[in-house]
Amino acid sequence: MSDRNDPDVALETGSQVPPDEPVIEPEPEPEEPSRWQQALRQIATGNAIISVLAVLLALVVGAVMIAFTDERVQAASGYFFARPGDTFAAIWDSVAGAYSALFQGAVYNFRRPDFASGIRPLTETLNFATPLIAAGLGVGLAFKVGMFNIGGRGQMLLAASAAGWVAFSFDLPFPLHMIVAVIAGIIAGSLWAGIAGLLKARTGAHEVIVTIMLNYVALYLVSWMLRTPGLLQAPGSNNPKTPPMKDTAIFPDILGSGFNLHLGFLLSLGCVVLVWWILDRSSLGFQFRAVGLNPKAARVAGINVNRMYVYGMLIAGGLVGLAGVDQVLGTVTTGFSSGIDAGIGFDAITVALLGGSNPWGILAAGILFGAFKAGGFAMQAAEGVPIDIVLVVQSLIVLFIAAPPLVRAIFRLPQPGAKPKKRTRTTRKEEVAAK
């Protein structure tokens, strides 16, 4: 957890990091007017508070949208001037109903009698978070090398196809079959992302464009394989869908059969540690970060920048590939079609941005967005609020976090230092440095 106070971790993860963390170590300066004042000022100008306020602000906007599109609110506002109380009651009902359904669908269901079934939503949250964390790590690691990996969708599709193909067409004993399938998926995702890294290194092709285009190439390639008998299509079927995965390759449930949480979550946690170790403790990670901060300086220092681009994309693609593997061996084991990526490749970008591209932040952000997803489905079922509101809230969170001066202006917080704009710029460059 040492990188919480790391200067290059600018977009701190919000909700999970206690906001008073940086305050515990006050500078031993005797001349300061008041410790409390200083502490307050540090909290108000810190990054953690921005994250918390960004989440809050996005939830407020979501609440406004839920309230305005609710039919009861519309009906009550028809006679607003006669009985204004009705309108406010209706607004409260719709917003509170939606958000409490969201919470109960994501964390703990109070309507259940015992703890085991009450806590089930939380395990669903972790289940949704599993691929988000893995893919978020892939995007975040690429950010650290100064690259923007928008190709999550293609990498997941290819990885899911490779892992799925191994899982349904081979006969192997249990742990071995699963391990081979996972490795096949990771390699497929890794190689697909590697194309973008290799092209950037060899020809200077911009990875943003290449990865976007590779998404569509992968989509059509996988669609073709899915409807071609002998490749991925289930034998004797006309649908573009694969046969179900064999039991020997499926991730086992880790909390017993009552919960959907599977081994993939532990793999994602392992990846968090692995990526943290690569970035913070290994010489490769040092070279990655050097290239990400300033490729020219890194080249002068003797780092092979082009090789780092290729390695970075290979590792990033492998991590995103693991998310694809999670989908076919953990979530949808009854055979998949071309929608298996479920938008996770794009969600991963928001997860990585919210997590500030550091592994622990991505873990927290992945769980938060997993909670939004799990709760969103519950909210849709219970209150009839479409799950698309979750997309709005997620994207607003990232927009607000990306522009701290905006959040400070909305909440009238003091701007840190004398040149807030300059500070924003350096933050951006350090953190993302996507060219």
Place this chain on the structure above:
Amino acid sequence: MTAPSQHHATAAPTERTLDSTTVISWKAPISFAVITVLLAVLFLTTRHGGDATFRLSTGSDLIQIPEITISGPVTTWTCIILLTAITVVSAAMVRAKRSVPLWLIVIFAVLGLVAFLTWAAAGARTPVIPLPGLLAGALSLSVPLIFGALCGVISERVGVINIAIEGQLLAGAFTSAVVASVIGQQWLGPIVGLAAAAVSGVLVAFVLAAFAIKYFVDQVIVGVVLNVLVIGLTSFLFSQVLAPNAALLNSPPRLQRIPIPLLSEIPLIGPMFFRQTLIVYAMYVIIALVYVGLFHTRWGLRLRSVGEHPQAADTVGINVARTRFWNVSLAGAIAGFGGAFFTLGAVGAFNKEMTAGAGFIALAAVIFGQWDPIKATLAALLFGFASNLQNTLSVIGSPVPSEFMLMLPYVVTILAVAGFVGKVRGPASAGKPYIKS
């Protein structure tokens, strides 16, 4: 595989060496050879014996042209021989230090296409290719791509990378459907809808511009997040508001086709270009305006200078932030207007995520078109053609896997940015925020 410059006559004086420096490129002959070999292999491995028929006019045309029926094998192999000849000629020209002229590339492309179409049709269930339908469909698939590409060209030329084209198209489609439905008359509704679509594109662009120019947030990130935001907003409002009240809010009157007298009776290209809706005619005007504006007016010069070297532009008194802000907004208006084609020009009602990646193909067209409005338009037309060719081939039951046709724009773009096709160099300062010190 380029030989950048050939310095010959080294013993000659310096001035002569400079004069005789020529840049030759082996790209064209090599690409020709690769395509010819690929086609030959394709025709050899899967042979289709039948005939192919090309239909050149529709039933309602004033001037009727009879159908052309040609023998599959004879035509394809004649084309292959001609393609080989062109490859050899181009190689000889490059050896003689002459550049390969554009007309030769065009002839090669047409011959290659004829060979491919004949081969595909000869193996199909109904070996008839309706050319008017193929071309008209290609144009209508290209319309949103062209608007999106023009939007991308303007905003990248002024120095702001616009990944949010997809979001702007979708916002335009949504707004135009709702506004046109609410007003609901035959002409007034769609026209006000078009205006509203442009306004919604501007609103998305405002957010992009504010975050990219005022808060210096990375432009690619804002673009990606804006796409998600617009998809979320429109899908949410569609499920929550539009779907329950479809009759009132989501049944816009569609724009009528206006055939232009005389011009619309030209065989083949008349129905394609001149039996279209108002949006398409507006598109012709906008393409011309953007081209003339960018390269022949003071506005265009300032715009390009801000995108290439903002510091220099600032030094001579151009307000960089303001120029960027308003031109990104203008680009948003164009994309939003084009988004209306999805609803008012084509299907009618709005549906969730109905743009289906058109914004990203438009982005590909910008790059493949080398940030030039005319070339980007042509690239968008090519992508639209590839996509509609796939539709046509699957309708006539051709054995070509449609996915590979759909993949074409993306593969071509990857090859383009990797430098295999053409020379790709964007505006120097696109994507870099300008911080005045």
